[in-house]
Amino acid sequence: MPQMTTVRDATISLLRELGMTTVFGNPGSTELPMFRDFPDDFRYVLGLQESIVMGMADGFAQATRSAALVNLHSAAGVGHSLGNLFTAYKNQTPLVVTAGQQARSILPFEPFLFAERPTEFPQPYVKWAAEPARAEDVPAAIARAWYVAMQPPCGPTFVSIPVDDWDRECEPLAARKVSARNPGDPALLDEAAAMLSSARSPLIVVGAGVARDDAWDAVIALAEKHDAPVMVAPMSARCSFPEDHPLFAGFLTAGREPIVADLAGHDLVLVLGGPMSLYHVEAFGPHVPEGTRLVQIADNPAHVAWNPAGIGIVADTRLAIGTLLRADAPQRAAPAPLTRPGPLDGSVLSDAYLLQQIARLRPEGAILVEEAPSSRGVLHDRLPIVMRDGFYTTASGGLGHGLPAAVGVALGRPGERVIALLGDGSAMYAIQGLHAAAQWKLPVTFVIVNNGRYEALHSFGRVFGMQQLVGTALPHLDFVALAQGQGVPATRVEKSADLDAALSKNFASHGPSLVEVIVDG
Template sequence: MSTVRDETMALLRALGMTTIFGNPGSTELPMFRDFPADFRYVMGLQESVVLGMADGYAQGSGRAALVNLHSSAGTGHALGNLFTAWKNQTPLVVTAGQQARSILPYEPFLYAERASEFPRPFVKWSCEPARGEDVPAAIHRAWAVAMEPPCGPTFVSIPIDDWERPATPCPPRTIHTHRLPAPEAIAACAADLAAARAPAIVVGAGAARDGAWEEIIALAQHHQARVWVAPMSARCAFPENHPLFAGFLTAGREAIVRQLAGHDMVLALGGPMHLYHVEGHGPHIADDTKVWMIGDNHVHAAWAPVGSAIVAQVDRAVAMLLNHPAPIRPAPPPRALPAALSDGGMRDAHVLRLLAALRTPDSIIVEEAPSSRGAMHDHLPIIAPDTFYTTASGGLGHGLPAAVGMALARPDAKVIAVLGDGSAMYAIQGLHAAAQWGANISFLIIKNGRYEALHNFGRQFGMQQVVGTHFPELDFVHLATGHGVAARRASDLARLEEALRWSLATPGPTLVEAVVD
């Protein structure tokens, strides 16, 4: 008779989940007995790296990825990037080992107490099946819930002795999850758009997840509406070189009101428009401004402080909006361009301007350099769909492994990981997986020798010194070569150009350490 392992592997194959990301312990090894030849196992040298790689792979492929972790300790290590996957709305099925059922009453070594509760609230659904033979069905349900909008991670705890239990087949079922908006709601939104004097569109990560790039361009042109990027958006949903592109909203209440002044109608697509990072006061939007929000996450609709909401897929909703007429409006004035950079010195802005000049527009940027985000907005425009990814949670340690997962999901593309030196150290072990799999990644480390983001916040709080935040001793060339990745260092623009040209032209993983002022 087939075992739980046999039927689980057959189910995973049918679901297209033949790449497994993991860092196993003793309670997970029976899952991999007689590992199928058509599967691949991607090892991460720390569980947060495993979760980050799976996140990047799932976002790059558009399908749920499977993660296998050790019981409590391994799951605990992964929680930071599980939180990021939750905020990214990334579909993941996370499995973790558990000790044998027969010894669970005695609190055995390396067991998980209340295993299904541990990863909450950062999973959509979790369980430890009541019987071993229920494991395939639990994994199937976890996959279905992970893929149902709003997507997100799920969790299944599996006792070590379940894999050898007899089991019956668990064929996958077809589950359609597309959300169509109500025509009357779209008509009301379209009427407000048409009546507006100066409408604006705000795009969030959900618009990119729903593949609404072309539809949003058409809608913006249809209404001559300026397009802003939502605060802290983790994806790109509109070309940043388009004449209607307006810039990036700041994650602060007063700033959003100020930036959207003059717009009497705002349509937020694919994510929260009012995402705040600092405390603010006063109104959330000007009194005479109407707000509509369209996205697949009902939670965003529930906590939005103002406006009306439609819970639906962005691409389908925008396509319906395009069927409604728009008045003839003059084109709004283009946004003011950033000030020109001087040629002296080597700041992060110089590094990102040079990268923009040398990279191809279809290369994929995976970014985790928080203190350089403003410079990136000014000097590294994203102009093609599905070419920018970052952490939606703000937690560090996601970008480097996510770039590895992205490269595995999209092997024909060049992935460029733009990382701060502090961010890179959260998950530096991910370089090992990049080397093992020959991932086509250019790692660009912007090295300023400290946690610059904390220094920026310290100045806001009136602090003259932020203790314990300097690390000038780090040597990323040696760290990279120690993991099997070729690397070069540059401390001036001439050497940086040479190093970047080498990295971008070299297949497989390479690293450039850019030492900035």
């Protein structure tokens, strides 16, 4: 007979083997037995609201490239987390989300604080969901959730666990080694390599999958071998190519017509690590210029499936580029370098000037986590990302991810400086995340771009011919007081002359700090 243990002890042992010793949570009554005799080599990171919990776990999992463990409370707690669960799904972030359920013996009586149809609630934004039929199946369910979460395309999984399961007996469960990296279809990759070798003027478009697959060096080598300019796919949530490289050619806009305009003159477009046909506004006409061939390589079959033209290859980007690098490259003229705007003198404290100064003063190796949608364009112009794994943002467009994600990135990359660039509206979705940064004394500088409104909506409203918008003003917010109330030192900057000193001081701080910058317009 195998030696028996409790579900809790078997689960803790399994989590330890899988490397999930950091738990992100906001516990309720049905989760408490999980944490009886909580082991010393585990840590519990408390979020003051479940969306904060999910955002921190997302940042941590991306920073460590391994699934993070999230612990929530039945239906209400899971419900609070769903906005950032959606973002984690779009980010392709591996998460194992557990939620407490009421005791099995009282489930037939619709008890207080239970989850009805718990596995359906988080769908479709989890890859797999289960409430085990037996208590002794809980460790196996968590193991499967980890394997599925880590299988490309990575993403969240969900396990609902009745409160009385933790003290039941079960057999121990050892972790297994499971790999799902896909090198790609050899014949199609050979065809793509031949197309690249024969192309007159190839263009490479990189998406977030390049960063997820750690293909930074491989893309640089491929671009340099073919003297191919490199553009960034629309709304890419990661930096996949150094933006100070001579072959860097800018960013594609999330619209059909501007994409076609940017692709003009290229007879081959090679899309690596994500969708290029990601549109934000309605448009018509072709998806690529006439005569342009398209090859897309991505780890997400859904991205390949919706690609409207050309060849699609499901593969790990780094492995696939290895095949492409073996093909010959003809001599081509190097493309003209990207033209960047000239420096600003600070006569106006604009978001563009703020980003220019962050670029000048940021410590070497600092990581940028961004959620300032109305400043994304000037970020591209003024704050180039030049470092592998140096940039994180939301792939979903939902707000409330950036602030807690910055906390999670700092936990996942200890000792490294993190700069969280946040719009005032975005920051208010997740302001409670400052508390966790203070409790863990993390080296995160939160920079709030305060323009007093949801500026992104004003810009987008003009697409619909709207000059006035309701519900977009954000008067009377005091981010200094909000930060100090949670234990984070804070400074307000209202004049350009004070900006450099404030940024330098806060970038050098050993713990968290916040700089609120009142920008013009």
